[in-house]
Amino acid sequence: MPRINSSKYESEIIDAYEVDDQYDSFKKDKFKCPECNVQIQFNRGINAIDPHFKNWPKKSHLSNCEILKIHKQHNKGNNNDIEVLISTILPRAERLQKLNSIEKIRKARNRYFGKRSKQFLNSLTSISYEELKNLTIRTENKTTVKIIDLIMRQDEIINKLNSNDESFVCILKGYTTKAVEIGENIKIPMTFGGKYGNSQKFDLFIPSSYKSKNDKNINKIESKLIYCYGLPEKNEYGSKIDLFSITHQIAIIER
Ligand SMILES: [Zn+2]
Incomplete structure (x- = not known):
């Protein structure tokens, strides 16, 4: 039952914190997996402080969904930091670079450099290098990358x-x-x-x-x-x- 931080919404990729912040402006049955397009569900998380997307009841990701594969590949145990890291879908850099209105740029910056990146970085500093070494995440342009390859x-x-x-x-x-x-x-x-x-x-x-x-x-x-x-x-x-x-x-x- 993979969790992810992003979903596809009316052909745009959006972040769970964005939905959380403007809850009433989204149609709750329109969220889709950015990879396999299956319907997914927004959830505010325990104590409503951990917004994310999860499976829609009785709907699974398609068997060839790469997000599903990443989640199967990593044994998370009860490690919430690993969960945070691998459920992140890395935003595309071009999305921010190609925007031309100030309002859009501001919105994209909040999306990139907002609560999710804080959560991601905190998890990164909390787990051991040994654990980090094997973790992979998915990016919005549909490639799988090793987290340690992002660290430069x-x-x-x-x-x-x-x-x-x-x-x-x-x-x-x-x-x-x-x-x-x-x-x-x-x-x-x-x-x-x-x-x-x-x-x-x-x-x-x-x-x-x-x-x-x-x-x-x-x-x-x-x-x-x-x-x-x-x-x-x-x-x-x-x-x-x-x-x-x-x-x-x-x-x-x-x-
Ligand atoms: Zn999927």
């Missing part, structure tokens, strides 16, 4: 940016330094050239319009080993990941 050091990210025109989502693993102001914006440079083996500069970048939202949390993530979930990019100022929400995009690995 900044040199790997920069190399991929240099060799690849397509945008991609990833989880940066690295050490932060002290935040610095760049005009109205804030940048948090990652360490490089030192003992952690990264040779190239990379920054986390908080655009000015997101500064007030993140102000209080900046010092909590300085000089820490972190995971940062986001869309890496390269421009004339260097390579970076935009940070819209520290709470939802960053998990501290060493406390």
